[in-house]
Amino acid sequence: MPYTAIVVGAGSKIAQAIIEQLIEAPDCQQIIAISRQQTFSNEKVTSFNCEYTEACIEQLCSGLKLNYPVAFTFICQGILHQGELQPERKIEAISAENMRKVFEANTVIPSLWLKYLTPHLKSTEPCKVVLFSARIGSISDNQLGGWYSYRASKAALNMMVQTFSVELARRAKNIKLLAFHPGTTDTPLSEPFQGSVPEGKLFSPEFVAAQLLSLLDALEIDGKASYMDWNHQPISW
Known part of the structure; x- marks a missing residue:
């Protein structure tokens, strides 16, 4: 059955890999790709640019024209570091300004996208929505400490x-x-921290996208949220 897919944060490497694989899916007939400035040339893909303010998100979502039921939505937007904004390794590194930036990107904006997209997702057809989280957002799994703002923003998400x-x-x-926890992927987000990644645990965006799409195929519509990793394993909340 023909379907539409929506990809938010389409400028990220994983999102681009998802889009490339959806283009090859015969039933995926329409892809809505939303980013700050990325554009796509494939005939299946309609590109939208947005500054991710609430006003822009609301306006964009209210004007969406969907040709088919939405089967998949990917909210890939988030931040780990940016210039002087780096993960805090100790209490003294916490700053209110940086915490606000991280929570805005990792918790507030993804929540706003879900808020304004939901009217387009409700139908009689199954719709699976992915929000990019991280294992580091698991409260029960936190044994190492550090990375205060990023951990807390993902736990809040x-x-x-x-x-x-x-x-x-x-x-x-x-x-x-x-x-969804994608694992450590070879992208600009993880680049400063790749030196400590064990051999074989730095994944390509294409691998993560394929793992995610196969995971979605197996997920049942059960009225419950799932928290899972790239290897299709559940994570403790």
Whole structure:
């Protein structure tokens, strides 16, 4: 059955790999690719640019024209480091300004996208929504400490995913939410930290995209949120 896919944060390497693989999927007939400045030339892909303010998000979503039911939505937007903004290794490195930036990018903006996209996702057809989280957002898995803002922003995103799923189980039973940990992927986000990655654990964007798409094929619409990794394994919240 023909379907539409929506990819938010389409400028990221993983998102671009997802789009390339969706282009090859026969049933995927329309791809909405949203980013700050990325454009795509394939006939299946419609590119939209957005500054990720709430006003821009609302305006863009209200004007979307979808040709088919939305089967997949990927919210890939997030931040780990940017210039002087780096993961905090100790308490003294915490700054209110940097915390606000990290929470805005990793928790607030993904939540706004889900808020304004939900009217387009409700249908009689299954719709699986991926929000890019991280294992580091697991409270029960935190044994190393550090990276305060990033950890907390992803833990907060996980709570938003859980809470969204409770409401959507009542209001939009066709939607399945997934908080996804892609592993350490060879992208600009992980580049400063790749030196400590064990051999064989630095993944290509193409590998992560393929693993995610195969995971989505196996997920059931069960009215519950899932928190899973690239290897299709559940993560403790």
